[in-house]
Amino acid sequence: MDATELLARYEQMAVIRRTEKAAHDLFLHGLVKGTTHLAAGHEAIAVGASAALRADDYVFATYRGHHHALARGATPEECLAELMSRATGLCKAKGGSMHLTKAATGMLGSYAIVGAHLPMAVGAAWSARLRGTDQIAVAFFGDGATNIGAFHEALNLAAVWKLPVLFVCENNLYMEYTPIADVTAVARPAADRAPAYGIPGEVVDGNDVVAVHETVERLARRARAGDGPALIEAQTYRHFGHSRADPATYRPAEEVERWLKHDPLDLARGRLIELGVAPETVTAADERARDVVAKAVEAAKAAPGPDPGEALTDVWADGGAAWRT
Amino acid sequence: MADVTAERAVGAREISYREAVAEGIAREMRRDPAVVCLGEDIGEAGGVFKTTVGLREEFGPERVWDTPISEQAIVGAAMGAAMTGMRPVAEIMFSDFLACCWDYLANEIPKVRYMTGGQVTVPLVVRTANGGGLGFGAQHSQATENWALTIPGLKIAAPSTPADVIGMMAAAIRSDDPVVFFEHKGLLASKGTPPPPGHVVDLGSATVVREGADVTLVALASMVPVALRAAELLAAEGIQAEVVDLRCLVPLDVATVLASLARTSRLLTVEENPYQGGWGATLVSVVADEGFGLLDAPVRRVAGECVPLPFADALEEQVIPTVEKVVAAVRSLAAY
Secondary structure: OOHHHHHHHHHHHHHHHHHHHHHHHHHHOOOOOOOOOOOOOOHHHHHHHHHHOOOOOEEEEEOOOHHHHHHOOOOHHHHHHHHOOOOOOOOOOOOOHHHOOEHHHOEEEEEOOOOOHHHHHHHHHHHHHHOOOOOOEEEEEEHHHHHOHHHHHHHHHHHHOOOOEEEEEEEOOEEOOEEHHHHOOOOOOOHHHHHHHOOOEEEEEOOOHHHHHHHHHHHHHHHHOOOOOEEEEEEOOOOOOOOOOOOOOOOOHHHHHHHHOOOHHHHHHHHHHHOOOOHHHHHHHHHHHHHHHHHHHHHHHHOOOOOHHHHHOOOOOOOOOOOEO | OOOHHHHHHOOOOOEEHHHHHHHHHHHHHHHOOOEEEEEOOOOOOOOOOOOOOOHHHHHOOOOEEEOOOOHHHHHHHHHHHHHOOOEEEEEEEEHHHHHHHHHHHHHHOOOHHHHOOOOOOOOOEEEEEEOOOOOOOOOOOOOOHHHHHOOOOOEEEOOOOHHHHHHHHHHHHHOOOOEEEEEEHHHOOOEEOOOOOOOOOOOOOOEEEEOOOOEEEEEOOOHHHHHHHHHHHHHHOOOOEEEEEOOEEEOEOHHHHHHHHHHHOOEEEEEEEEOOOOHHHHHHHHHHHHOHHHOOOOOEEEEEOOOOOOOOHHHHHHHOOOHHHHHHHHHHHHOO
16 A cells, blocks of 8 residues: 555544544534444554445445445545434434445445344345356454354355355454453454354454555455455454443553554554655644544534434335335 | 246146245246345255245256255345345245344344435345144244234235235235245145236235125135135025135235225134234224224134144144134124
């Protein structure tokens, strides 16, 4: 990745970081209801992987999926409008934080039942093969999903048919509130399971956007060539708790400190400086990100709420919700 | 390449319900390359109920995919394929096993269109062998259509004749909405006239299968022949029962039921599922709300007992509606 591209990725990560902080602040001001699962700290995974994908590839994410939606082409304004229950929201205010979806750009959904979307990605990969395209599908999921039945069913099915799908685990060390190591039989919850399905299982520093990009690019090329699925365990850390109700006080202070020093934005900034990019140039990218998100917050705040009639649309393909004659 | 239609047509004037399933799928696979099948034992084995015989030979392993015993992966993969341009037909062997992939039927498939604000279409069919009467015990005999009925966003088809199997299979596969297609195990060996090419039965269209002026019996799937036999016995007593085959639970054809009630003024539902939470409860609540003035008697429901299905025939008969139970209920209604 050259300096120009890395700077663009840095700016993308900065936009995601600012959007997550805005979501947090808007919640504190009572403007976001329900719950949010912020991905601050995970930016390098979404951005690095997306940079390695084609525009027509498919992405499936979890309830912690703001970063994937943003990396995959959703704007901060439409994401924040969705969180704030506005008519201009990404899903017309019917999905909310846990279901950000932008099908037009291949972001085929955020799913709030842990692990449920892994078989869907397998199906999308099957569909690509049946249609004779060389698209691939990617499922992003957390470490907690590795103990779900659907994870194992999906890996086996993808492996047995050598389907073009990448399983990308964002291992942030905690299954909700519980350390994943306390409830998992193997040390590396995703990568250690890959050999059981006869597929590659690679561990990568999930906070290093360049490393994530390189790994996904290599395994995507392999999948596209017909050599089958792969599993990537990207090690990372979340800056906030599991959800907005969770202050994450169960995490040891030294662990938090160690990971905060390994921030994906700081890492990318360091690499940019090494590549000879002037510090002011990086700071300018930060300022652009700040402005974009600030404008998005204002626009989302100013947008109208949904038309109440929308509650009874979009159940069926004809747009309606009628269940009887 | 074998041709399911041609093989069956040789010297055969009737088609069985089980053959109709494969025939219905084959017709759609021939007309639309996006139609693909996946499920356990559906390929070389032709399905444990022989409902997919000939499909693998005609369409090949890419379009008729034998899967592992992985119900979540089967239905989840069907969903992903449906979201990306295919029209998958997934088989869940026994309807009891729908519980193994209930997350997909309850949380994923029916909700994704709504919660994405209409961005995603999921045109898939989940086929499954439903119902009791064959002594398979409590975990292979349930009539589970009510499970699906509780979930907004699923269409529910349950044909009772071979012609309807083919016509409703066409409608289900062509539907842009997800359809759960219940094939009744007790009807698999029944026979009927094969429908002409291009036969389509719109989802949500009930049909009057026997006319009568005294009482309306509304039935579904295996309960349709039960209701028809009861109607014959009742006719000998001078009671003329009209029998409505509901055919679909969603969309629910309330209009046909109300029109029948306008002729008969008495209503009995005949349901294999347990009384508790049965589809008849939804139907009679609509009738009570919108057709109360049409009624000259209370509405009645003959339904399964609220117990797991027992194994022994003698016990199963105690639990599932029988012709005798229907006749007795109609007599009491007619005399009201």
